[in-house]
Amino acid sequence: MNFLLKLFFPCFLLLFACNQDDNTMEDTMNQPLTGRLSLDITDAPVDNSQVKSCVVTIADIEIDGHALEDFQKVSVDLLAYQKGKTLSLGTFELETGVYSDITLILDFDKDTDGTRPGCYVETVEGIIDAMSLNSNKVKLQYTADIKEDAQKSLVFDVDLRKSITAQDDGSGNLDYSLSSQSEFESSIRVLEKGTTGIIAGTTNAERGVNDIIVAYAYAAGTFDGNEELMAKGSGKIMFSNAINSTKCENSGAFDLHFLTEGDYELYFASFTSNIEGTVDFTGMYTTDVLLDTLIPSVVSVSSETTTSVNISLYNLIN
Numbered sequence: 001m002n003f004l005l006k007l008f009f010p011c012f013l014l015l016f017a018c019n020q021d022d023n024t025m026e027d028t029m030n031q032p033l034t035g036r037l038s039l040d041i042t043d044a045p046v047d048n049s050q051v052k053s054c055v056v057t058i059a060d061i062e063i064d065g066h067a068l069e070d071f072q073k074v075s076v077d078l079l080a081y082q083k084g085k086t087l088s089l090g091t092f093e094l095e096t097g098v099y100s101d102i103t104l105i106l107d108f109d110k111d112t113d114g115t116r117p118g119c120y121v122e123t124v125e126g127i128i129d130a131m132s133l134n135s136n137k138v139k140l141q142y143t144a145d146i147k148e149d150a151q152k153s154l155v156f157d158v159d160l161r162k163s164i165t166a167q168d169d170g171s172g173n174l175d176y177s178l179s180s181q182s183e184f185e186s187s188i189r190v191l192e193k194g195t196t197g198i199i200a201g202t203t204n205a206e207r208g209v210n211d212i213i214v215a216y217a218y219a220a221g222t223f224d225g226n227e228e229l230m231a232k233g234s235g236k237i238m239f240s241n242a243i244n245s246t247k248c249e250n251s252g253a254f255d256l257h258f259l260t261e262g263d264y265e266l267y268f269a270s271f272t273s274n275i276e277g278t279v280d281f282t283g284m285y286t287t288d289v290l291l292d293t294l295i296p297s298v299v300s301v302s303s304e305t306t307t308s309v310n311i312s313l314y315n316l317i318n
Helices: 002-030 181-186
Strands: 034-044 051-063 074-077 087-095 097-106 120-123 128-130 137-146 151-159 164-168 174-178 188-192 196-203 211-219 244-247 253-260 262-273 279-285 297-301 306-311
Touching: 034 051, 034 137, 034 244, 051 087, 074 087, 087 097, 128 174, 137 151, 137 181, 137 188, 151 244, 181 188, 188 253, 196 211, 196 262, 196 297, 211 253, 211 279, 244 253, 253 262, 262 306, 297 306
Parallel strands: 034 151, 196 306
Antiparallel strands: 034 087, 051 074, 051 097, 051 120, 097 137, 120 128, 151 188, 164 174, 196 253, 211 244, 211 262, 262 279, 262 297
């Protein structure tokens, strides 16, 4: 009897171990394949010198209707993330596959500290203006292919110029609000890091103390002067179809970030700051000393590349 036990017991242990290995292998094979999704947020400038900060609170993010695990509610001062600066919203593990809907769930009531509204503008005088939309679900369209053991890195590029409005409240102060639901959603571009480039340039235009020069980038062939000089939408926005825009520094330097690969036309407009802090359009610059017509500067942008340009601005056309 002892002999039989000594003979069969090691065989039993071997069979048990093999069975355990088979179960472990089966469990491993049943695990879904996963990749990673990294999310950042950035902003383009707003045309209002009275705005000190513009905060939005993101309570959650959904991908194809499912909330991202481990996402932490965050309040973002968008004005702190301009000129290529971004804030990381986190890196998340997703099953492999193609995803097409991204939804930002905003909190209009409370910021992360619980001391201020979730979405608001703060003026340089310290006035807090709460903002909201018809729905707290901001739906964005982007197709993301998540591959096994790979990372997809996306950036939400919010164009504040198109996404907030300022109206006179009747007492000489401005009342700030978010634009309409559709305008706000269309003001956010979803871009993949590594597929965009930068235009870094200088201009020579002289300006007065209250003058502002803004550079606008358009996809080549898409600028229509009759359309772009009209104030459109709830925010009465000019140059509404510009892909990106930025103020030129007093030195004439300007940077346009997060431009997808392709050809762009650059246009330059002049504005004057008024006592309300908003700006009044005064004209557009020509780039030819002999002509009074708008001839854009065409610039080619490549991925992960900075294209440097030096542009001479001449006549101001009202």
